[in-house]
Amino acid sequence: MAETILKLDKVTKVYPNGTVANRDINMEFEKGEIHSIVGENGAGKSTLMKMIFGIEAPSSGTITYKGQETHFASSMDAIKAGIGMVHQHFMLIPSFSIVDNIILGDEPKNGIFIDRKEAIRKTQEVSDKYNFELDVTAKVSTLSVAKRQKVEILKTLYREAELIILDEPTSVLTPQETEQLFVQLRSLQAQGHTILFISHKLEEVKKISDRISVIRNGVSKGTYRNDELTMEQLTNLIIGRDLENDLDEFKTNEDFHNEKALIVENLSMERNGKPALNNVSFAVKKGEILGIAGVEGNGQVDLVRCITGLEKIKYDGKIIINNTDTTGMNIKARRDLKMAYIPEDRMGDGTAGKLPISDNIISTYYTRDDVNSGMFMDSKAIDKISDDLIKTFAVKTSSNKTAVGSLSGGNIQKVVVAREYNTKPTFMIAEQPTHGIDIGSAEFVHHKLIEMRNAGAGILLVSADLNEVIDLSDRVIVMFDGEIAGYFPDANDINESNLGMYMLGAKKQTAEEIGGALND
Amino acid sequence: MLGNIFSSLFKLSFLLTVLRMATPILFASIAAFVTASAGVANIAVESIMTFGALAGILGSYATGNVWAGVAIGLVVGAGTALLIAFFSMRLGADPILIGIALNTFADSLSIFFLYLATGEKGTSASLLTPTLGSVDIPGIKSIPVLGEILSGQYILTYVCWFLLIVLFIMIYKTPLGMRMRACGLNADAAKTAGINVGRIRVFSLVLSGLFAALGGMYLSLNSIHLFSKGMVSGLGWMGIAANGIANGSYGMLLLSALLFAVFRGISIVFSQSAVFPVDLVRAVPYFAVFFFLTISSIISYLRIKSGKVEEQ
Numbered sequence: 001m002a003e004t005i006l007k008l009d010k011v012t013k014v015y016p017n018g019t020v021a022n023r024d025i026n027m028e029f030e031k032g033e034i035h036s037i038v039g040e041n042g043a044g045k046s047t048l049m050k051m052i053f054g055i056e057a058p059s060s061g062t063i064t065y066k067g068q069e070t071h072f073a074s075s076m077d078a079i080k081a082g083i084g085m086v087h088q089h090f091m092l093i094p095s096f097s098i099v100d101n102i103i104l105g106d107e108p109k110n111g112i113f114i115d116r117k118e119a120i121r122k123t124q125e126v127s128d129k130y131n132f133e134l135d136v137t138a139k140v141s142t143l144s145v146a147k148r149q150k151v152e153i154l155k156t157l158y159r160e161a162e163l164i165i166l167d168e169p170t171s172v173l174t175p176q177e178t179e180q181l182f183v184q185l186r187s188l189q190a191q192g193h194t195i196l197f198i199s200h201k202l203e204e205v206k207k208i209s210d211r212i213s214v215i216r217n218g219v220s221k222g223t224y225r226n227d228e229l230t231m232e233q234l235t236n237l238i239i240g241r242d243l244e245n246d247l248d249e250f251k252t253n254e255d256f257h258n259e260k261a262l263i264v265e266n267l268s269m270e271r272n273g274k275p276a277l278n279n280v281s282f283a284v285k286k287g288e289i290l291g292i293a294g295v296e297g298n299g300q301v302d303l304v305r306c307i308t309g310l311e312k313i314k315y316d317g318k319i320i321i322n323n324t325d326t327t328g329m330n331i332k333a334r335r336d337l338k339m340a341y342i343p344e345d346r347m348g349d350g351t352a353g354k355l356p357i358s359d360n361i362i363s364t365y366y367t368r369d370d371v372n373s374g375m376f377m378d379s380k381a382i383d384k385i386s387d388d389l390i391k392t393f394a395v396k397t398s399s400n401k402t403a404v405g406s407l408s409g410g411n412i413q414k415v416v417v418a419r420e421y422n423t424k425p426t427f428m429i430a431e432q433p434t435h436g437i438d439i440g441s442a443e444f445v446h447h448k449l450i451e452m453r454n455a456g457a458g459i460l461l462v463s464a465d466l467n468e469v470i471d472l473s474d475r476v477i478v479m480f481d482g483e484i485a486g487y488f489p490d491a492n493d494i495n496e497s498n499l500g501m502y503m504l505g506a507k508k509q510t511a512e513e514i515g516g517a518l519n520d
Numbered sequence: 521m522l523g524n525i526f527s528s529l530f531k532l533s534f535l536l537t538v539l540r541m542a543t544p545i546l547f548a549s550i551a552a553f554v555t556a557s558a559g560v561a562n563i564a565v566e567s568i569m570t571f572g573a574l575a576g577i578l579g580s581y582a583t584g585n586v587w588a589g590v591a592i593g594l595v596v597g598a599g600t601a602l603l604i605a606f607f608s609m610r611l612g613a614d615p616i617l618i619g620i621a622l623n624t625f626a627d628s629l630s631i632f633f634l635y636l637a638t639g640e641k642g643t644s645a646s647l648l649t650p651t652l653g654s655v656d657i658p659g660i661k662s663i664p665v666l667g668e669i670l671s672g673q674y675i676l677t678y679v680c681w682f683l684l685i686v687l688f689i690m691i692y693k694t695p696l697g698m699r700m701r702a703c704g705l706n707a708d709a710a711k712t713a714g715i716n717v718g719r720i721r722v723f724s725l726v727l728s729g730l731f732a733a734l735g736g737m738y739l740s741l742n743s744i745h746l747f748s749k750g751m752v753s754g755l756g757w758m759g760i761a762a763n764g765i766a767n768g769s770y771g772m773l774l775l776s777a778l779l780f781a782v783f784r785g786i787s788i789v790f791s792q793s794a795v796f797p798v799d800l801v802r803a804v805p806y807f808a809v810f811f812f813l814t815i816s817s818i819i820s821y822l823r824i825k826s827g828k829v830e831e832q
Contacts, residue, residue, distance in 0.1 A: 076714035091709035093702055104702050105713030107695040114695055155713075 002030040005163055005194050006052065011061035013047050021047035024061070025220045027213050029163070034185060034195040035223075036205040038238055039215035040410075040438030045198055048215065049165055052196075053085045054078035065163075084156025085165040090148050094141035098151050099123045101140055102158050126158050130187065146177040153184070164188065165196040170204055171436075174295050175466065175500040182208050200439065202234055203467075214238055239440050247446055247471050248492070252454045256286035260320070261427035261458025262307070265518070267317035269302060276302040277315070277482045282517035284458040286426065289449065290517075291461045291473030291491065295503050299482035300462050301344075304431050307460070308341050309334050310349070321427055335364065340425035342416055344432040344462075346409070350416040353405025357397060358386040360404045361419045389418040394444065410441030417445050421452065428452060431462045446472055470494050477517050478502040485509065487517040528789055532668060537788060539669065542781035543677045544569070544752075547735025548759020549777040550687055551728045553770070556763055557691060558724035559704035559717075563619035564604060565732045566756025567626030572597045572733030573740035574630045577644050577747040578637050586650040590737060597733025601725040609718055631749055643748040644740075651745045652676060652737075674742040676734060683731070688770055700724055704768075732756065754806065761809045765816040776812065783808035 006029040013022040022044045029035050039045050050056040052063060054072025062069050065081060072078045075085070092101050099119050108118040123136040132150050140148060149169060156164050166185075170178045185195055185208060199205050205212060212229060214221040214237040221237045262284040269277045277299050284290045294300055305311040307319055309331045319326045321337045335341075343349035351360045362371050362382055371381050386400035393414045397407060404412055413433070420428065430449060434442035449472065453459050463469050469476055470491055478486040478499060486502035486509045488494050501507040528534060548565050555562040575596035580589025600622065608615040631641050638646050654674045661671040691697035702710040703720045711717050735755065740747045758780045766773035787804040790796055 074714070075712060079714055085712070087712065089708075091706070091712040093705045093709050095705060096702070100698065101709075104698060104710070105715050107698065109695060113689075113693050114698060 002032065004028050005031040005066060007064040008048075008052075009062045009064065011048070011051060011058045011063060013044075013051060013056065014059045020218055022051075022058075022215075022218045025215070027220060027223060029194060029196065030211075031162075031194055032189060032192055033210040034189055034197055034208055036197040036199060036209040036212045037215060038199060038202065038205055038212060038234070040200070040238060040440060043215045043238075043438070044218040045215055046167070047218075049085070049167060049196075049198065052078070053083060053165060079159050079161070082160060082162040083165070084159060084161030084163070086149065086152040086156065086167065086169060088168040088171065090152055092140050092148055092151060095139065097139050098134060098136045098143075098154075101151060102136070102155050106159060123154070123158060127154055130154075130157060130184070130191075132184075145172045146174075146180065149173070149181070150184075153188075157188075162192070163194045163196065165198070167198045168200070169197070170199065170201060172296070174503055175496060176504060178204065202231060202238075206231060206234070216240060235439075247450060250447065250450050250454075251474075254287060254454070254456070256456050259286045260284065261286050261322060262460060263318070263320040263518070264303075264307070265318040265320070267303070267306060267315055267319065269306060269313055269315035271302060271313075275482055277306070280317075280479075280482075280484055281515075282477055282484065282487075283519075284427065284460050286458045287453060287456050288474040289453050289459040289461050289472055291463065291469035291476040292479055293463070293466060293469045293476055293499060293503060294479035296464050298479045298503075300431075300479055302482070303479070304341075304344075304429055304462060308339070308429060310341075310343075335423070338424070338426040340364075340420040340423050340428040342413075342420055342428070342430045342433050344435065346412050346416055347405070351404045351412060354403055356401040357390065357395070357404055357407075357415055358382050358400040360415055361386050361389055361400075361422070364419055365423050385422065389415075389422060393418040393421075393448070408438075410437035413437050413445060414441060417448055421448060425452070425457055427458050427460075429460045429462065432464060433461070434465070434468060435463075442468075466496055466499065470496070470499075475517070475520070477514075480505045480508070484514050484517060487514045489516055489520055524793070529786065532665060534785055534789065536668065538778075538781050538785040539673070539677070541784040541788075542778055543674070543680050544735045544738045544755045545758050545762065545777045545780050545784075546680050546684065546774070547731050547738060548756045549762040549766075549773050550683065550759075551731035551735065551756075552760045552763035553766065553773050554687065554691075554700075554731065555721075555724045555728045557704045557768065558700040558721050559707055560608070560721050560725060561615055561619070562601070562604065562725060562728045563616060563760060564600065564622040564626075565728070565735075565759050566752055566754070567619075567622040568597050568600045568729055568732035569736035569739070569752045569756045570626045570630050571600055572736030573751060574633060574644075574736075574747045575733070576737035577647065577649055577740045578633065580649040580651075580741065581637070581644075581647045584650065586652055586741060589649070589741065590652070593733045593737045593741075594730055597729040597731075597736070598726045599729070601729025601732075602722070604729075605722045605725045609721065627750060630747070634747060634749070641749065644746045645748075647746075649741075649745065652741045674738070676738040676742055679734065680738070683734075684774065691770070696720075732759075735759070758805070758809055761813055765812055767816070767820060779812065780805055780808060 008025050008027045011022060011025045014020050025048060037045055047056065051058050054075045054077050064070065070081065102123050103119045108115040108122065120136060127134045127136055132154055134147065134150060140151060143151065153164065169181060173181060189195060197208060206226060209226045211223055211225055212234065213223040216238060260283045265281050267277055267280040268275065280303065282290065292300055306313060306315050309329060321334060321339050324337050326334055347353055362385060366372060366377065371378050371385065383400060390397060390400060395411050395414045397411065404415055433445050433449065449459055461469060461472055473491040476488040476491050476494060477484050480503060485505065486507065548569065551565045552562060572593045576589045576593035579592030580586045583589060604615060604618050607613045607618045634644060635641050638644055640646060652675045654672050655678060657671040661667045691700060699710065699715050700720055702715065703717045707717050736752060739751050759777065762773055762776035762780060765776040783805040787801050790801040791798045
């Protein structure tokens with residue numbers, strides 16, 4: 001039996017408003033293991049981590065670290081005790097160098113001054129010891145996302161962390177970068193570090209973990225050895241039922257006569273003086289889902305902004321929505337062509353957080369006759385629409401007057417999808433439609449997208465989640481550096497690592513092959 | 521006539537005027553800069569300068585010792601800054617609103633205290649107060665040109681120069697300064713590095729209050745030996761403008777402050793000449809502020825647009 005480094009005993013967290021985030025959690029973490037904690041959004045993973053890391057105090061129960069009961073007053077205490085945390089949103093200062101980011105809060109001193117030489121030496125030494133291959137004097141703003149993550153891990157190692165908590169570390173990485181991260185984690189493990197890996201990507205959890213603990217609704221569903229658990233059992237533990245995982249079963253294939261919901265022809269644009277999109281051409285047919293895969297920042301956002309008109313940008317080329325050239329049209333005019341849009345930023349672009357569900361659920365069609373009599377809003381009709389949609393979309397709320405911002409991420413997204421669904425679109429852009437929401441809600445959103453597809457809508461799916469793109473789409477294109485790097489006419493025979501090569505720009509198809517995206 | 525004025529701009533005396541004008545603007549600028557670098561906006565520089573100016577005079581009068589007066593002025597400056605810290609960080613008010621409130625009632629409040637002390641509402645001329653003098657530095661004094669610049673300045677001018685250097689070293693070379701900048705650039709990152717962001721910000725506010733109070737006392741204890749109503753007349757705002765133009769760069773901060781001082785110097789030379797309407801000439805420094813703020817925001821807009829810097 002390995003040595004226990006961290007033990008949670010009946011840890012409970014009740015927030016002042018009465019919400020129980022964690023109840024009687026018992027868990028043990030062994031020294032030198034990679035231990036994953038999985039659960040849906042809002043299951044209580046983050047609260048648990050905050051308690052281990054000293055950001056919040058448990059309401060009851062005890063946390064024992066290295067055989068001693070701990071009561072961390074702040075994360076500083078946890079850091080001193082040898083616990084490090086890599087947050088999902090990087091805690092880095094882009095205009096500082098790597099060294100400065102790492103020594104911040106624990107600076108080597110020479111009299112009253114920062115001892116920069118010593119700082120660089122020590123940081124480089126730690127970096128080299130763990131093979132991070134970083135030039136520690138480089139500015140963080142010049143680094144790729146994967147390297148920034150390395151800096152975060154380095155930060156914990158510099159403070160001699162033995163137990164490292166990684167919160168959704170792969171959500172920003174490509175499959176190849178994730179591979180590299182895993183190699184790194186294994187080498188940390190080999191040097192005696194304990195890794196606490198938090199994720200909702202189950203394939204990755206299965207790949208990296210020695211043991212897995214599951215949390216559902218704030219309650220522990222047990223800790224299992226990875227090899228004694230199948231993927232189906234794991235899913236079942238997380239959501240409390242089986243997931244219908246083959247979405248293709250739900251697809252029906254009516255003939256929509258190859259009609260095009262969207263045609264993009266030779267689209268090019270510049271941002272900040274650099275080409276952001278270069279000669280992009282493709283079409284979305286009615287009754288299909290066209291997926292766009294790619295690492296974030298390869299032109300997807302620019303593409304969506306051109307199509308939706310969300311940003312007034314100058315571009316060359318043509319965007320035709322439901323047979324109408326949209327040149328010069330504003331968002332409203334485009335929406336009047338039966339375009340719908342699920343934006344990536346659900347809090348910023350998708351909803352007005354302080355307003356009730358009932359306002360948010362009609363906000364893209366508030367001028368429509370059924371909710372607007374010309375002079376006044378028809379509040380009865382709005383209430384009815386809201387209540388119906390809340391029911392159909394299983395939005396967890398006590399009333400349609402609840403402020404959208406107080407719902408969980410999954411429920412906010414359901415409100416957005418419900419609203420767009422209710423515009424009865426023939427063309428829809430779904431941008432990262434399930435990003436950061438729980439499996440249950442994500443599954444629901446996927447089914448609604450397929451339902452719309454079956455009814456004849458053309459759907460453009462933009463997602464950084466490869467599984468989502470592959471599972472949901474009929475056809476797939478890959479974007480790299482503002483161009484279409486690959487086109488896959490059948491999403492069913494895509495090999496994920498092959499797709500990754502296109503995403504990273506290691507491979508590119510010929511113009512003829514890519515032409516299929518427009519002409520098939 | 522106009523030729524005379526222009527030729528007077530190229531004389532040593534004009535440079536000395538500019539230096540005199542620069543000190544309070546420099547104080548105001550570092551007052552604005554030090555909080556901004558820690559991520560709090562202190563727009564109450566103007567009012568703290570007013571309080572400091574009055575407290576310095578009344579303190580000197582009451583104690584009969586100008587240095588005791590300076591100490592009282594500093595306490596008032598730091599106290600006002602702590603008030604801002606208390607309202608914004610403890611009670612959760614918007615620091616901008618607190619700044620507006622302080623600035624709005626600074627003039628009236630200072631006149632109220634002036635009236636209590638002197639029975640007058642205009643100036644403290646009736647109070648006989650000791651003042652801070654200037655310092656002649658033997659040796660340097662006799663060097664031509666340079667001697668006139670480096671020697672014979674007011675004590676607070678030397679204090680100002682000294683503080684400019686100390687502040688630079690503190691912000692860019694010490695752990696404390698690095699933590700301050702971290703709080704300004706990404707407070708969450710600072711927090712997770714174990715830095716007490718609130719404490720750092722309170723500290724930066726207090727420093728800001730001290731600097732602003734010194735700027736105010738430069739006006740009342742040095743140049744004219746009295747407090748008069750509205751004497752700060754926008755100098756605090758010039759410091760805030762200089763900080764805005766500097767956008768985090770210490771060099772740009774000093775440069776902008778000096779530039780504003782040059783325009784104040786110009787406006788004084790012109791207003792003595794009576795060629796142009798005095799009111800118009802007095803507005804020159806404010807036009808300069810407006811002009812340079814506009815230019816600087818256009819430049820930063822273009823820089824962001826051209827992709828040279830990441831949008832914050």
